[in-house]
Amino acid sequence: MKLFYSPGSCALGVHILMEEIGAPFDLARVNFAEREQFGEPYRSVNPKSKVPALQRDDGSVLTEYQAISVYLALTHPEKRLIPLGAERHARMMEALEYVVGTIHGSGFRRVFRPAAFTRHEADHDAVKAEGIMIAKDGFQLIDKSLGSKDFIAGDFSIADPALFYVSFWAAERVKIGLPMNVQKHYDRMTDRPAVRKALKDEGL
Template sequence: MKLYYSPGSLGLAPHIALREAGLDFNLVRVDFRTKTTVEGDYFKVTPKGFVPALKLDDGEVITEAPVVLQWIADHSPERKLMPASDSPEHYRALEWLNYVATDIYKGYHTLFSPFLDVGSKLRYIEGYLGPRLSYLDEHLSKNEHLLESGFSVADAFLFNILSWSPRVRVDPSGFTALQQFIARMSERPSVQASLKAEGISLK
C-alpha cells in the first residue's frame, strides 16, 4: 500500500491515521509543482493530480481525504478509529469529517489563494473562519476530542488543517481549547512520527 503525499498537505491526516491503524504502507512524495514522483507522472496515479491518494495492494486508488480516512478506519476496526457503523455515534463522526472537509478545510484553503490581498484575507478570517473556530473551540472546551468516545480519524483531519494556521496568518491565541487540542494531538506518537517523516515542524 502506498500513500501519495506532499509535506504539510492534506496527506498528513491519512498519514497519521495509517500509523494509528498499524497498517503497512510506503510514503511516496509528490512534487506539487511538476506533478511528479520518483515513480514518474503523478497524473497516472490519479488524473486529479491532488493529494492524498492511497494506492492499495491490488492497484485500486482511493482519493479525497475524508474517504481515505474512512477506508483506513474501516480496515482497522480493532483500532476504533471510527465508531461502529451501526452506532449513532458513527453518524456524529461523519458529521465531523464533513464539517472539517467543508467549513474548515475550504476556509483555510481559500487563504492560500494568490487572488486575494492580505486585507481581504484578514477580513475573511474574521468574518468566515472566526465563527467556525469559535464553534470548535466551544465544543473542545468540553471534550478532549471531537467525539465523546475519544480519538478518531476526524481528529487527525482537524489537526491537519489547524497545523496550517501559521502559514495563512490565522491566530489561534483567542481559542484556548483549540490550542490545547493541538498540543494534545502533537503528543501522540503517530503524529510525532508523521511530522518527522514529512520533515514538518509546527514551531
C-alpha cells in the same frame, strides 16, 4: 499501500492515520514546487491533481480524506477509529465534514489558492482575508463542540487528524492562533507518537 503526499498538506491527516493504524506503507512525495501534481505521471494516479491519494495493494487508488479515512477505519476495526452508535457516528461525521469541507475547502483554500476564487490578482488579499474569517469562525464552532472532551468524538477517531491538519496550518503556516479547546486538542495530538512520527517523516 502507498500514500501520495506533499509535506504539511492535508495529506498529513491521512499520514497520521496510517501511523496510528500501523499497517506497512510507502510514502511518495508529490513536489508541488515543481508542479508535479499537474504532470502526467501523477495525473495517472489521481486525475484531480491533488493529495492525498492512497494506492492500495491491488493498484487501485482512493482519494478524498473522508473516503480514505473511512476505508482505513473499516479495514482496521480493532483500532476503533469510528465511534459506535448512530448518534456518535453521525456527530463525528458532522464535525469531520465541516473541518474538511468548510474550514479547509472554503477557508484555507482561499488563503493558499486565492487564484481559484478570482480571476483578478488585485482581489487576492481580499480573498485570503475572507478565507481567514471562514477558518476562524469554523474553529470557534469546533471549539464549542469540543468543549472539555479530549477528542472530537470523546475517544480518538478519524475526525481528529483532520482537525489537526487545519490546526497545524492555523498555528504554523497562517499564524492565526487557535481557540482554547482546539489549542488543547492540537497539543494533545502533538503528544501522540503517530503524530510525531508523521511530522518528522514529512520534515516538519
